[in-house]
Amino acid sequence: xxxxxxxxxxxxxxxxxxxxxxxxxxxxxxxxxxxxxxxxxxxxxxxxxxxxxxxxxxxxxxxxxxxxxxxxxxxxxxxxxxxxxxxxxxxxxxxxxxxxxxxxxxxxxxxxxxxxxxxxxxxxxxxxxxxxxxxxxxxxxxxxxxxxxxxxxxxxxxxxxxxxxxxxxxxxxxxxxxxxxxxxxxxxxxxxxxxxxxxxxxxxxxxxxxxxxxxxxxxxxxxxxxxxxxxxxxxxxxxxxxxxxxxxxxxxxxxxxxxxxxxxxxxxxxxxxxxxxxxxxxxxxxxxxxxxxxxxxxxxxxxxxxxxxxxxxxxxxxxxxxxxxxxxxxxxxxxxxxxxxxxxxxxxxxxxxxxxxxxxxxxxxxxxxxxxxxxxxxxxxxxxxxxxxxxxxxxxxxxxxxxxxxxxxxxxxxxxxxxxxxxxxxxxxxxxxxxxxxxxxxxxxxxxxxxxxxxxxxxxxxxxxxxxxxxxxxxxxxxxxxxxxxxxxxxxxxxxxxxxxxxxxxxxxxxxxxxxxxxxxxxxxxxxxxxxxxxxxxxxxxxxxxxxxxxxxxxxxxxxxxxxxxxxxxxxxxxxxxxxxxxxxxxxxxxxxxxxxxxxxxxxxxxxxxxxxxxxxxxxxxxxxxxxxxxxxxxxxxxxxxxxxxxxxxxxxxxxxxxxxxxxxxxxxxxxxxxxxxxxxxxxxxxxxxxxxxxxxxxxxxxxxxxxxxxxxxxxxxxxxxxxxxxxxxxxxxxxxxxxxxxxxxxxxxxxxxxxxxxxxxxxxxxxxxxxxxxxxxxxxxxxxxxxxxxxxxxxxxxxxxxxxxxxxxxxxxxxxxxxxxx
Ligand SMILES: Nc1ncnc2c1ncn2[C@@H]1O[C@H](COP(=O)(O)OP(=O)(O)OP(=O)(O)O)[C@@H](O)[C@H]1O
Numbered sequence: 132x133x134x135x136x137x138x139x140x141x142x143x144x145x146x147x148x149x150x151x152x153x154x155x156x157x158x159x160x161x162x163x164x165x166x167x168x169x170x171x172x173x174x175x176x177x178x179x180x181x182x183x184x185x186x187x188x189x190x191x192x193x194x195x196x197x198x199x200x201x202x203x204x205x206x207x208x209x210x211x212x213x214x215x216x217x218x219x220x221x222x223x224x225x226x227x228x229x230x231x232x233x234x235x236x237x238x239x240x241x242x243x244x245x246x247x248x249x250x251x252x253x254x255x256x257x258x259x260x261x262x263x264x265x266x267x268x269x270x271x272x273x274x275x276x277x278x279x280x281x282x283x284x285x286x287x288x289x290x291x292x293x294x295x296x297x298x299x300x301x302x303x304x305x306x307x308x309x310x311x312x313x314x315x316x317x318x319x320x321x322x323x324x325x326x327x328x329x330x331x332x333x334x335x336x337x338x339x340x341x342x343x344x345x346x347x348x349x350x351x352x353x354x355x356x357x358x359x360x361x362x363x364x365x366x367x368x369x370x371x372x373x374x375x376x377x378x379x380x381x382x383x384x385x386x387x388x389x390x391x392x393x394x395x396x397x398x399x400x401x402x403x404x405x406x407x408x409x410x411x412x413x414x415x416x417x418x419x420x421x422x423x424x425x426x427x428x429x430x431x432x433x434x435x436x437x438x439x440x441x442x443x444x445x446x447x448x449x450x451x452x453x454x455x456x457x458x459x460x461x462x463x464x465x466x467x468x469x470x471x472x473x474x475x476x477x478x479x480x481x482x483x484x485x486x487x488x489x490x491x492x493x494x495x496x497x498x499x500x501x502x503x504x505x506x507x508x509x510x511x512x513x514x515x516x517x518x519x520x521x522x523x524x525x526x527x528x529x530x531x532x533x534x535x536x537x538x539x540x541x542x543x544x545x546x547x548x549x550x551x552x553x554x555x556x557x558x559x560x561x562x563x564x565x566x567x568x569x570x571x572x573x574x575x576x577x578x579x580x581x582x583x584x585x586x587x588x589x590x591x592x593x594x595x596x597x598x599x600x601x602x603x604x605x606x607x608x609x610x611x612x613x614x615x616x617x618x619x620x621x622x623x624x625x626x627x628x629x630x631x632x633x634x635x636x637x638x639x640x641x642x643x644x645x646x647x648x649x650x651x652x653x654x655x656x657x658x659x660x661x662x663x664x665x666x667x668x669x670x671x672x673x674x675x676x677x678x679x680x681x682x683x684x685x686x687x688x689x690x691x692x693x694x695x696x697x698x699x700x701x702x703x704x705x706x707x708x709x710x711x712x713x714x715x716x717x718x719x720x721x722x723x724x725x726x727x728x729x730x731x732x733x734x735x736x737x738x739x740x741x742x743x744x745x746x747x748x749x750x751x752x753x754x755x756x757x758x759x760x761x762x763x764x765x766x767x768x769x770x771x772x773x774x775x776x777x778x779x780x781x782x783x784x785x786x787x788x789x790x791x792x793x794x795x796x797x798x799x800x801x802x803x804x805x806x807x808x809x810x811x812x813x814x815x816x817x818x819x820x821x822x823x824x825x826x827x828x829x830x831x832x833x834x835x836x837x838x839x840x841x842x843x844x845x846x847x848x849x850x851x852x853x854x855x856x857x858x859x860x861x862x863x864x865x866x867x868x869x870x871x872x873x874x875x876x877x878x879x880x881x882x883x884x885x886x887x888x889x890x891x892x893x894x895x896x897x898x899x900x901x902x903x904x905x906x907x908x909x910x911x912x913x914x915x916x917x918x919x920x921x922x923x924x925x926x927x928x929x930x931x932x933x934x935x936x937x938x939x940x941x942x943x944x945x946x947x948x949x950x951x952x953x954x
Contacts, residue, residue, distance in 0.1 A: 135170060135201050136160040136186045136209060139179050143171065144766065146783055150283070150297050152176040153200075159184065163191060163201075174203035175297055177283050184209040196761055205287050210246060214238055217245060226272050228265050236260065250274055274305065282307045289315070289336040295329065298322050312337060316349025319356070320405070327353035327379045341380075342388050347396035348405075350376040355406065355415055359605045364856040365422060365575055366412040412858060418605060419858070421579040425608070426862035428582040429475055432591065433618060433867075438472045439500055451495045457488060466621035467492045470592050471500065477570075477612055477620035478594045481643055482829045483628030483636040486594055487534045489621075490566060493592060494518060494535060497564045507538050517563025519589075521545050523572040523602075525751040527801035529774060531568045541748050542567065542577060546584055549743045555580075562588030569801045570595030574604025575859070598643050599826045600800055600852075607855045614872065615863035634658055639829050642821065642848050651841070658835040660844075665812045668699045669707060671838045675808055676711045685712040685735045686752065689804035690793035691827045693818040699810040699839065701793045702727070708792035709734065721758045723767050725785045730755050730769055737791035737798060738773070745778050750798055752791045753778070796827045807831035811843040819847035 137156040144153040153173040158165065172187050179185065189203040211217040221234035229237075240259045241248050248255055253270030257263060285308040286296040302321055303310045310317060315333035318325040330349050339346060354375025358367040367375075373393060380388055397413075400406045407419035414422075448467060452458055459467065463485050470476040470493045480486050498505050498518070507516050520539035522528040531539040542548075547558050557580070565585065567573065570593045573581070585591055593609065601607040613620055628636045634655040641648045652660045663671050672690060679688045690708055694700045706728055713733045715722070722729040730736065734755040741748045756777065757770030766782040780788065807830050811819070824847040828835055837844065864871050 132188050132204070133162045133190055133201075134160075134186055134188050135163065135172060135203075136184065137170070138184045139181050140169065141181055142179070146781070150175040150177050150300070151783060152179060154179060156185075156187070156201075170199075170201050171197065172201045172203050174206070175283070175292075175294075176203065176206060179206070204292060205284060207284055212243065214243065217243060221245075221269075226269055229269055233261065233265075246273060286311065289333045291329075291333060295322075295325065298324060314345045314349075315339070316345050316352070319349050319353050326356075328382070331379075342392055344392075344396050344399055347376070347380070347388060347393055348400050350379040351393070351396055351400060352405065352415075353379055355413065359415055359418055362855075363601060363603075363605050363607075365418045365605050366414040366856055366858055368856070369411065369413060372413055409858075410861075412856075414858065418575060421575050422606075422857070422859045422862045423866075424579050425575070425582060425859065426866040428579075428585070429612075429618065429863065430866045432474045432582075432585065432587060443500060444468055444471060444496070447496045447499045448492070450499065451492050454495065455488075455491060459489070459492065460485075460625055460627075462621060462623055462625070463489050463492075466623065467496060469619045469621060471496055471590070473619045474587065474589070475591045475618050476593070477609075477618055478592060478623070479597045479609070479613060479620070480623030481596055481598065481626070481636075482639050483626045483633070484623035485625075485627050486596075486623060488627070489623070490568070490592070490594060491535055493566070494520075494537065494564065497590065503563075505537065515561035515563075517561050519545060519560065519563060519565045520568070521565070522568040522801060523577070524569070524801040525746075525748045525773070527569040527572075530801075530803060539568075542573070542581055543741055543743045543748065544746065546580060547743075548580065557584035560584050560586070560589060564590050564592070566592045566594060568594050570609040571597060571599045571607075572602050572800050573608055574602035575606030575608055575857075576604055577602075578606075578608045596829070598822060599829070600797060600822050601855060603797060605855075606857050606859065608859065611857055611859040612863070615860045615867075616872070617863045617867040617869060635828060635831050635835050638835075639825060642825050642828065645821065645849055647841075647845055647848055651844070657833060658831075658837070660841070661836065661838045662841060663839060665698050665814055665840075668810050668812060668839060669703065672704055672808060672810060673707060673711065675836050675838070676708050679806055679808075680711060683805055685733075685792065686754070687805040688712075688792075688808065689799065689802075689806070689830065690808045690810070691796050691799055691830065692793055692810060693796055693815045693823055693827075695795065697812075697814050699812050699814065701795055704793035704810070705790040709790055712792065721760070723758055723769050723782070723785070725789075728790055730758070730785075730790075732756065732758055735791045736771055736788045737794055738788055740787050742787065746776055747773050747778055750801060752802070753788075796823055796830075799830050800826060803830055803832050805832050806834040806836070808836045808838065810838040811847065812839045813843050813846070815843070816846065819843060820850050820852040821848055822852050824848060 135156060135158060137158040137160075140155045140157050142152055142154050146152070151174070153171060154176060155169055156172050157169050158167075161170075163170075172189075174187075174189065185206050185208050187201060187203040187206045189201055189205070191199055192202045194200050211220045217238050218231060218234045221229055221237060222231040237249075237256070237259055238245055241255060249270055250273055253266055256266035256269060261269070282300055282305060283296055286292070286299060289311060291299055291311070299311065299318065299322060300307050311333060315330045315337065316327075318330050318333075319327060327350055330353075331346070334343075334346060351372065354372050355367050357375060358364050358371060373390075376393060377388075397406075397408075401408050405416050407414045407416055409419075448459075448464065451467075466476075466478055466489050470478065470489075478486060478489060495505070497503070501517075503517055504510070505518065510516050516538065518537055520528075520531050520535060520537055521542045522531050522539065523542055525541055528539040528541050545558075545560075548555065567581070572595075593612065595609045597610045597613055601610065612618060613622075626633070626636055626640060634657045638648060638651075638658065652662065661671050661675070676688065676690070685708075690704050692699055692701045692704060695702050697703065709728075712735070713731055715729075715731065720731055722731050732755050736753055736755060738747050738749060738751045738753065747753075751773050753771040753773035755769060756772045759768040759770070761767040761782075768782070769780045769785065771778050771780065771788065807827065809824075809827050811824070813819075824844065828837075860872060
């Protein structure tokens with residue numbers, strides 16, 4: 132490692148949302164072979180001050196445009212090392228109220244280490260004779276000047292550097308070192324991106340013993356988050372949790388622990404109310420609370436229903452049918468009536484069964500019955516529009532707006548949810564109709580937050596297709612709500628769609644019923660199947676996309692793949708399709724290098740995280756409209772147009788987007804495309820599930836081209852996804868005072884609520900579960916449940932930044948692409 136010592140002349144670039152800076156430094160000493168008087172230093176440089184001298188450690192790197200720069204991994208200010216230097220420093224402008232006389236008095240009394248002494252214990256200044264006020268001021272200015280720098284250095288000493296150190300500082304500020312030293316495993320709970328391995332590495336630096344209860348608690352919490360926030364359950368079964376914790380502890384190189392010790396750690400976590408153990412299920416506290424709050428809130432809403440006069444409804448509905456020139460079938464008609472007569476209503480159905488048609492009926496009938504004007508322009512800016520149409524993604528909201536002709540937004544936008552909200556307050560929504568589309572994508576956290584804003588003046592309609600993939604985040608809220616049979620609901624089954632898309636629609640329904648139709652491989656007007664082996668997939672995709680280019684633009688054609696890796700994976704197909712739709716025309720074509728791929732103007736890109744501040748959300752697809760070249764003062768920028776919303780990405784923000792020619796099926800939820808190209812091979816066997824392929828083909832509006840191995844399609848169609856383990860059905864049944872649902876192996880929905888050990892087939896781990904945790908499970912006092920089933924003692928879950936961040940960031944990133952296990 133080399134060092135550069137010198138004074139910061141000026142800050143060339145400072146990132147708004149990280150500690151990254153580029154600064155010009157006048158060199159006083161360096162270990163480099165360097166003849167110039169100055170050098171450009173870049174790195175996570177905290178709150179460096181111009182005019183101050185620092186020592187930077189790092190190495191020289193070559194920038195393609197700006198030549199050689201010093202990449203600093205750490206830095207520290209060169210504090211004055213002489214008596215007089217320190218007096219000058221303390222008497223300088225940065226410490227108002229301290230003149231040369233006082234400064235000299237301080238240094239005389241406290242010596243050359245005065246700064247550290249004061250930061251540790253400001254009271255020493257009073258002994259020197261400073262007033263309490265002056266002492267306080269000096270101590271806090273010193274802390275401000277040195278705080279961040281010291282914290283970053285301190286974090287570096289325990290192994291936390293770069294982006295992770297930034298995150299930790301961002302979360303705890305000046306308390307960061309205290310928190311990390313007190314319990315590094317706390318980071319697992321509080322900081323997105325820090326798991327057991329990183330926390331355990333810090334713990335080793337701090338000499339925390341292998342069997343320290345905090346370490347065991349950390350392993351248990353990390354294993355629990357893996358099962359909930361990453362795999363999608365809302366609770367863990369004891370055997371699986373203990374197995375997960377044990378493998379983490381064994382992997383830390385510090386040796387294993389006994390079952391008794393783990394059991395005690397589990398009990399501690401329950402005592403600290405970080406987990407809730409009930410009925411042999413272990414919940415993270417916030418998911419436990421969220422499920423109870425959802426159940427209680429829905430119960431309160433359902434009880435508040437008033438309803439309209441039956442004759443009024445009939446007259447209104449007849450009028451609506453006349454206006455829309457449609458005749459509702461019996462189920463659809465009942466659905467519209469029930470939706471209007473209740474405060475909460477669930478509407479599910481496959482493609483083409485008329486969900487949108489029913490939603491349109493509900494909106495119009497509601498407006499008529501309540502004498503509401505539907506034209507949003509007739510409302511002035513002070514009057515809230517009472518028809519609130521929302522969806523979990525921007526694209527789904529846009530589609531909703533197109534099919535209803537009314538404004539629609541994302542749920543995040545309606546709720547004013549931001550990424551960094553620490554003290555989030557639900558907005559005051561007006562009385563009116565709130566319709567949530569694509570409800571299958573809404574996870575437990577988001578639904579709880581949404582319900583917080585819903586009051587009895589609102590009629591809430593939840594619409595979705597329960598057979599599609601569940602939400603990326605924990606839970607399967609929509610399927611659970613339906614399976615609980617606690618709320619009025621309708622399932623539309625009759626296919627009304629009669630257009631050219633109907634062959635895709637009927638295929639979707641066949642697949643949902645577990646069959647490939649006899650004509651699966653026969654060419655239809657709107658779909659075809661190209662049979663080929665894994666080695667030919669890329670050639671087939673290239674051929675299909677080249678032909679499609681004559682008819683469609685890149686935004687209309689979507690390649691969907693179940694995995695990231697492999698020959699038929701997203702990572703391989705993206706550049707392949709990019710080269711067809713937007714090839715590099717010449718050596719002079721502008722490009723931004725994003726590591727494993729390049730962006731050019733005209734490229735189709737996918738947003739990977741929710742960014743409410745910029746009004747762009749996970750799953751949205753945009754077009755690159757500009758590339759701003761790097762200058763001496765700033766790095767390159769990419770401009771992306773998301774349906775008229777132009778977003779500027781600095782080069783350090785490029786990780787929140789990727790190429791979108793090929794995406795995972797999960798990412799395409801809530802979106803539709805004119806043409807969908809779906810390659811499937813047995814290499815992704817692990818992912819081949821009915822709801823995955825069903826979700827994929829229902830994204831196709833006009834054409835569906837399936838490519839690959841017919842066996843892969845058959846496997847997918849006949850393989851049901853594991854149900855997620857959730858407690859919501861039980862909570863709802865309890866709050867609504869209904870008997871628990873009977874476990875039924877044939878019913879996919881209710882099976883989710885059983886204690887079936889489908890995922891725990893290891894007899895040994897079951898034995899451990901029944902012995903080691905049996906005691907805890909009996910002893911742990913589940914929080915008192917009020918008469919209506921609420922966890923009163925727990926109080927509301929506070930929306931922590933980590934919670935919001937976990938909500939906002941798609942945990943599937945990087946997880947779908949796990950290398951397939953070949954059988
Ligand atoms: N009762 C009906 N009589 C005649 N046509 C109907 C009826 N219900 C729906 N349709 C027509 O069927 C087609 C599909 O309906 P709609 O778009 O409402 O279904 P959907 O469930 O929202 O489908 P998707 O989920 O695929 O968007 C539309 O063309 C619609 O006009």
